[in-house]
Amino acid sequence: MANHRITLKINGEYEQVDVPSQMTLLQMLRDKLAFTGTKNGCNAGECGACTVLLNGEPVNSCMILAVECQGAEIVTVEGLAQDGVLDPVQQAIIDHGGVQCGFCTPGVLISARALINRNPHPTPDEISEALVGNLCRCTGYLRIVDAIQDAAARQESLAARL
Amino acid sequence: MSINAHPELPEFDYVRPATLMEASRFLAEHAGEARPLLGGTDIFVRMRDGFYHDKYLVDVKHLDSTDELSYDPQRGLKLGAGVNMNRVMASPMVQAHYALLAEACRSVASYQLRTRATIVGNICNASPAGDTIGACLVLGGVLNVHGVGGYRQEPLATFFRGPGKTVLQPGDIVTSIEFPPAPAGAAGVYIKLGRNTWSDLSIVGVTVYGYADAGRASGYRFQAALASVAPTPLLVPALEEHLASHPINAEAFRQAARLAQAACSPIDDVRGSARYRKAMVRTLTEKALQMTWKKLGN
Numbered sequence: 001m002a003n004h005r006i007t008l009k010i011n012g013e014y015e016q017v018d019v020p021s022q023m024t025l026l027q028m029l030r031d032k033l034a035f036t037g038t039k040n041g042c043n044a045g046e047c048g049a050c051t052v053l054l055n056g057e058p059v060n061s062c063m064i065l066a067v068e069c070q071g072a073e074i075v076t077v078e079g080l081a082q083d084g085v086l087d088p089v090q091q092a093i094i095d096h097g098g099v100q101c102g103f104c105t106p107g108v109l110i111s112a113r114a115l116i117n118r119n120p121h122p123t124p125d126e127i128s129e130a131l132v133g134n135l136c137r138c139t140g141y142l143r144i145v146d147a148i149q150d151a152a153a154r155q156e157s158l159a160a161r162l
Numbered sequence: 163m164s165i166n167a168h169p170e171l172p173e174f175d176y177v178r179p180a181t182l183m184e185a186s187r188f189l190a191e192h193a194g195e196a197r198p199l200l201g202g203t204d205i206f207v208r209m210r211d212g213f214y215h216d217k218y219l220v221d222v223k224h225l226d227s228t229d230e231l232s233y234d235p236q237r238g239l240k241l242g243a244g245v246n247m248n249r250v251m252a253s254p255m256v257q258a259h260y261a262l263l264a265e266a267c268r269s270v271a272s273y274q275l276r277t278r279a280t281i282v283g284n285i286c287n288a289s290p291a292g293d294t295i296g297a298c299l300v301l302g303g304v305l306n307v308h309g310v311g312g313y314r315q316e317p318l319a320t321f322f323r324g325p326g327k328t329v330l331q332p333g334d335i336v337t338s339i340e341f342p343p344a345p346a347g348a349a350g351v352y353i354k355l356g357r358n359t360w361s362d363l364s365i366v367g368v369t370v371y372g373y374a375d376a377g378r379a380s381g382y383r384f385q386a387a388l389a390s391v392a393p394t395p396l397l398v399p400a401l402e403e404h405l406a407s408h409p410i411n412a413e414a415f416r417q418a419a420r421l422a423q424a425a426c427s428p429i430d431d432v433r434g435s436a437r438y439r440k441a442m443v444r445t446l447t448e449k450a451l452q453m454t455w456k457k458l459g460n
Contacts, residue, residue: 002175002176020173021173021174021176022171022172023171024170024171024206043170043210044168044207044210045203045206045274045275048272048274057248057277058274059274060274060275060278062206063201063206063275064202064278065176068176068202068221111273114273130273132273132361133271133272133273133274
């Protein structure tokens with residue numbers, strides 16, 4: 001079975017990787033490149049623990065072949081913080097206690113970042129709909145939804161000060 | 163016992179042809195062991211579950227114009243095979259003229275899945291439960307298909323042959339779907355009955371589409387398509403005929419819903435019993451007709 005050499009950008013850094021056809025983006029991130037922040041929950045596109053940004057849009061990395069990502073730009077949870085400063089969604093989810101076991105958290109953070117990027121003022125309903133693909137069995141979602149709404153507000157006040 | 167709900171993908175070769183003809187020829191030469199790949203949201207699940215054993219996945223989502231989403235008031239809407247559902251939903255042209263299509267996309271799985279999932283993939287997968295297929299049927303969708311003999315068109319209404327079965331032959335690649343211009347003031351709804359409000363597969367799906375049409379005795383044309391209640395996505399011509407020839411009122415909608423119930427042939431499965439599905443088809447069709455009637459300004 002053929003190996004493919006691909007080049008892609010992950011969290012701002014170029015990587016060149018040899019991948020077999022059937023290797024998913026998730027396997028490549030975790031097993032080849034040690035980005036283990038991205039989790040494998042269901043391996044079927046249901047739970048969202050493996051969510052990453054692919055060219056700015058959230059995807060289930062278990063449902064994409066690594067070879068399909070030739071030339072793509074990937075952001076994982078490790079790439080959210082900039083220069084040691086947490087992304088507003090990360091800081092807000094800590095402040096609101098939106099983390100319990102933490103397994104869904106990387107995927108939730110990526111979905112939240114993508115939501116605020118496309119909709120800077122999400123309502124609680126819009127946040128809930130955006131999280132349909134991120135299953136959390138601990139929190140009951142309320143603190144997560146509060147955190148994301150707060151993150152959007154903090155980001156706006158941050159932008160207003162700049 | 164594995165911790166993962168699903169195993170990793172079995173071995174196969176990923177093939178990325180440079181042209182449509184190359185792709186069609188490869189698929190025809192490897193009939194039975196090669197499959198066209200769009201978003202993969204169904205294929206990868208089926209491979210992991212051991213239902214698909216293809217030696218080759220042929221990526222066709224980067225080929226000629228499969229990325230196209232275009233609208234022209236005279237020609238209508240064209241959606242390339244590689245256009246994902248989030249892009250369809252976000253398109254102002256789709257929202258303005260084919261809102262039903264955006265509504266159907268919105269009911270599919272999650273945002274992340276819809277970044278990859280495509281309408282053409284949903285159609286080619288030919289699941290009786292396909293959420294976007296009902297909208298595509300009532301909107302008069304026509305598929306552009308590229309095979310080893312070149313291009314041809316396949317109307318969606320005669321495309322499905324059974325669960326997972328279509329008229330497509332080895333080498334055929336659906337490159338896009340086209341919809342005629344939507345009649346002025348047309349409205350529709352998609353009611354999806356799942357175990358939860360969002361993201362689940364449908365137990366029953368009912369699509370209704372209607373518009374004022376002076377050519378019919380009732381002054382209106384209504385169509386309905388049913389999901390998950392027959393071997394294929396199902397149009398209900400009897401409903402259309404009844405509502406074309408009877409004055410539109412509550413009793414006409416009730417009778418039309420009975421005709422939809424009579425037209426379907428559901429099975430018992432893990433998501434619901436046949437009896438329940440039959441009852442829900444009648445209830446939800448009547449509700450969908452009333453909702454559409456209201457959207458039409460009545």
